[in-house]
Amino acid sequence: MAWIYLVIAGLLEIGWPIGLKISQNSGTRWQGIAIAVAFLVASGFMLWLAQRQISMGTSYAVWTGIGAAGTFLVGILFYNDAATFGRIAGVLMIISGVITLKISS
Secondary structure, eight states: OHHHHHHHHHHHHTHHHHHHHHTTSGGGHHHHHHHHHHHHHHHHHHHHHHTTTSOHHHHHHHHHHHHHHHHHHHHHHHHOOOOOHHHHHHHHHHHHHHHHHHHHO
16 A cells, blocks of 8 residues: 555655646746645655655655656646657656666565
């Protein structure tokens, strides 16, 4: 169950940078901030649940890895971020590190 909490925490981690992006528009500033705070709290709570059974270092690395890779993908799909070879290779290395941590735990 702890790994399910951790995956959920990582997916929720994607929400707060989106909230910050939304808050850059003056018309949606407060909504974006509210979204960011809500996702931060929810993600942190799920990480706390996961860390009851998964080591701190592993859980934090997996959490940030899922968040970084997911945010990268959302940026490409919805915010026209660049999808260069180097950026994609970097995210693939993050994902392979997360998989290695899961296998090693």
